[in-house]
Amino acid sequence: MIGYVFLLAICLVAKPTSGTMTLNCQKAFPTSTLTKNYNETIAHAIHSMTVAGLRVFSPKASANNFVPTVNQDLSQEQTVLDHAPEHVLGHDFSTLTMNIIDNILSTLGNSMDGLGPHWSPVERVTHVFHMWDLWYRIKESAWPRVQKTPPTDEMCTCLASVEFNGIKDAVQWVANHYKTGTPTSYLLTLLNQPIPKLTDAFAWSVWKQRLMHYYTPEALQDAAMYLHCVSQFW
Ligand SMILES: *[C@@H]1O[C@H](CO)[C@@H](O)[C@H](O)[C@H]1NC(C)=O
Numbered sequence: 001m002i003g004y005v006f007l008l009a010i011c012l013v014a015k016p017t018s019g020t021m022t023l024n025c026q027k028a029f030p031t032s033t034l035t036k037n038y039n040e041t042i043a044h045a046i047h048s049m050t051v052a053g054l055r056v057f058s059p060k061a062s063a064n065n066f067v068p069t070v071n072q073d074l075s076q077e078q079t080v081l082d083h084a085p086e087h088v089l090g091h092d093f094s095t096l097t098m099n100i101i102d103n104i105l106s107t108l109g110n111s112m113d114g115l116g117p118h119w120s121p122v123e124r125v126t127h128v129f130h131m132w133d134l135w136y137r138i139k140e141s142a143w144p145r146v147q148k149t150p151p152t153d154e155m156c157t158c159l160a161s162v163e164f165n166g167i168k169d170a171v172q173w174v175a176n177h178y179k180t181g182t183p184t185s186y187l188l189t190l191l192n193q194p195i196p197k198l199t200d201a202f203a204w205s206v207w208k209q210r211l212m213h214y215y216t217p218e219a220l221q222d223a224a225m226y227l228h229c230v231s232q233f234w
Contacts, residue, residue, distance in 0.1 A: 023164040029155045038222045042159075043170030044214055045138065045223035048114050048131050050087035056135050057143065057227050060234040066160065067230055068168045070175040072114040079175040080168065104128055116178040123198045130211055134223075137215055142224035156229035167226070 026034045035041060047070045054061035067084040089099045104124050107113045115124055151159070162168040195210055196203040213219070 022166065023158060023161060025155065025158040025165050028158055029151075032151060032155055032225070033218070033221055034159075034225065035218045035222055038226075039166035039170040041214070041219040041222040042167050042226045043174060045134060045219075046084070046167075046226070047171050047174045048127070049084040049135075051084060052087055052089075053132070053135050054084055054227075054231075056139050058231045058234060060231070062234065064234075065230070066162070066233055068162050068171045070114045070171060070178060073112050074114065074116050074175065074179050075111070079179060080172045100128060100132075101125060114178070116180075118178075120198060126198065126207070134214055138220050138223050138227070142217070142220040143228070146221070146224040146228045150228060151225055155225075156232055159226050159229040160233060 026032070026036055026038055046067050049067050049069050051061055051063055051065065054065055054067065063083060063086050065083050069081050069084045071079050071081050072085065072087075087103075089096075089103055091099060093099050093102060104113060105121065108121055108124075111117045113124060113128075115127060119127065150156075158165060159167075162171075196206055198204060198207055
């Protein structure tokens with residue numbers, strides 16, 4: 001059923017662009033509440049997703065989850081993985097928070113946290129907790145609404161088809177920027193302006209303003225819809 005609908009959706013809206021199919025879920029489902037830049041809002045929400053993060057949404061999440069993420073080890077050839085990885089945290093400390101900090105600081109200098117070599121330690125800590133914070137915000141705000149009025153099967157097939165709908169490309173865009181750039185280019189095309197190194201309170205006020213762009217109801221709704229749809233395949 002899902003496979004059939006998928007083909008149908010491709011036939012209806014795919015346009016060959018330099019040999020690859022491009023499926024625009026926002027155009028294909030104009031009555032949905034997806035934003036125009038859903039590829040970017042969703043890619044942002046998932047680019048450093050882990051199985052533990054997915055379990056915020058469904059206990060069924062496993063290593064076979066179809067959520068594309070930036071490879072934590074950016075020195076490998078494949079910089080975008082097809083599934084969010086299992087992220088093994090230590091238990092040396094008592095709280096989850098301290099164990100996460102331990103995990104981040106233990107990779108300093110070897111760039112194995114998926115951010116490449118250009119982020120400072122405090123920027124790395126901020127990034128990890130921003131992502132967890134965003135996932136919890138999605139879960140408590142947009143997620144219940146999506147559960148109440150879920151997207152159609154057709155819409156879900158479109159959203160879950162990350163190879164075709166621009167989401168995987170947008171995750172690849174993030175990976176490429178982490179590899180070659182600094183957090184200057186961390187935020188996507190929506191906010192493609194320099195962001196200062198996080199060294200003082202003023203710099204943080206700029207960071208905070210940028211990060212808040214991902215907490216708009218529309219951005220949270222995009223991410224909740226995608227996560228709902230991909231979770232149908234777990
Ligand atoms: C997201 O999609 C828009 C519209 O198709 C496109 O212009 C933009 O480059 C895409 N962004 C990324 C990061 O792929």
